[in-house]
Amino acid sequence: MLEIEAKARVSNQEKIKSKLIELGAKFLKKEEQEDIYFNHPARDFAKSDEALRMRKIGKNFYLTYKGPKLDKLTKTREEHEFKFSGFEEAKEILNKLKFREVATIRKQREYYALQNFIIALDEVEGLGSFIEVEKKAEHYTPEEIISFLKKLGVAEGSLERRSYLELVLAKYT
Amino acid sequence: MLEIEAKARVSNQEKIKSKLIELGAKFLKKEEQEDIYFNHPARDFAKSDEALRMRKIGKNFYLTYKGPKLDKLTKTREEHEFKFSGFEEAKEILNKLKFREVATIRKQREYYALQNFIIALDEVEGLGSFIEVEKKAEHYTPEEIISFLKKLGVAEGSLERRSYLELVLAKYT
Numbered sequence: 001m002l003e004i005e006a007k008a009r010v011s012n013q014e015k016i017k018s019k020l021i022e023l024g025a026k027f028l029k030k031e032e033q034e035d036i037y038f039n040h041p042a043r044d045f046a047k048s049d050e051a052l053r054m055r056k057i058g059k060n061f062y063l064t065y066k067g068p069k070l071d072k073l074t075k076t077r078e079e080h081e082f083k084f085s086g087f088e089e090a091k092e093i094l095n096k097l098k099f100r101e102v103a104t105i106r107k108q109r110e111y112y113a114l115q116n117f118i119i120a121l122d123e124v125e126g127l128g129s130f131i132e133v134e135k136k137a138e139h140y141t142p143e144e145i146i147s148f149l150k151k152l153g154v155a156e157g158s159l160e161r162r163s164y165l166e167l168v169l170a171k172y173t
Numbered sequence: 174m175l176e177i178e179a180k181a182r183v184s185n186q187e188k189i190k191s192k193l194i195e196l197g198a199k200f201l202k203k204e205e206q207e208d209i210y211f212n213h214p215a216r217d218f219a220k221s222d223e224a225l226r227m228r229k230i231g232k233n234f235y236l237t238y239k240g241p242k243l244d245k246l247t248k249t250r251e252e253h254e255f256k257f258s259g260f261e262e263a264k265e266i267l268n269k270l271k272f273r274e275v276a277t278i279r280k281q282r283e284y285y286a287l288q289n290f291i292i293a294l295d296e297v298e299g300l301g302s303f304i305e306v307e308k309k310a311e312h313y314t315p316e317e318i319i320s321f322l323k324k325l326g327v328a329e330g331s332l333e334r335r336s337y338l339e340l341v342l343a344k345y346t
Contacts, residue, residue, distance in 0.1 A: 040270065063266065065266040082257050082262045084256065089253045093225075093238040096240065096251075
């Protein structure tokens with residue numbers, strides 16, 4: 001399964017929200033996410049364009065692997081994830097296996113649903129406001145997402161292929 | 174927290190069971206365990222004496238890391254474990270991170286409890302019958318476990334420090 005996904009920087013989050021509601025999008029939930037990113041003991045994920053992430057949402061924990069991006073425009077990549085309990089134990093296991101903690105990213109995220117899209121409106125600590133649009137699909141069709149973003153008033157020039165992790169690292173290093 | 178643990182080969186499992194009951198041990202549960210062992214992408218766990226294991230018990234899954242053994246007699250080592258859901262996704266993530274599947278071990282295990290000890294009676298596919306005695310403790314006191322095994326009629330000469338994984342690999346390679 002592919003996760004076809006695009007992200008864009010947004011100057012006016014409220015305007016996007018109004019547009020979403022106007023188009024009939026359904027508000028799903030708001031949550032605070034804390035993500036810890038790790039680097040691999042034997043290769044550099046910054047070069048291989050992969051990611052390993054522990055995510056904390058309240059008392060729910062997820063471990064996610066993301067493969068390299070598949071095109072030049074969107075953030076589409078292979079993704080695998082499982083839910084787990086025992087955050088500190090899991091972190092300790094990653095430490096013992098010599099995965100290195102790279103950065104922690106905190107954000108407020110609101111989810112909306114429209115047609116087959118899941119839309120996330122993010123306020124990222126230290127980085128600002130973003131929109132992410134995602135669609136799970138067997139086949140690769142990024143054009144749909146780009147044209148949906150345009151409908152919301154997001155120009156192709158605002159697209160941001162870099163992950164929050166890359167943006168944070170670019171800012172602080 | 175340390176897991177102080179000793180294992181021994183057993184010729185007559187029924188005799189051990191009777192002795193356990195006689196001493197007042199409580200039968201806890203019987204279960205079938207399937208363990209998949211992985212090797213590290215950048216070091217050889219066979220040499221570093223570590224282990225990474227996915228365990229399946231019915232619909233419950235556990236990921237466990239075990240550090241090197243701390244003494245010459247018992248199997249005491251640092252251990253970290255968490256419970257998770259999504260067995261295939263977790264296995265796929267380990268594959269993507271280049272952890273290599275080494276072997277799968279299946280066993281029937283009966284758990285008993287007596288004083289602070291947890292006793293496991295194992296019938297291991299292809300390996301035979303074993304007893305494992307375990308105690309969680311802050312401080313390292315293996316003598317207690319050795320003398321408890323003697324009480325059950327298990328001689329020190331039957332002690333087996335090698336893991337089931339090592340025994341399987343020794344048998345088939």
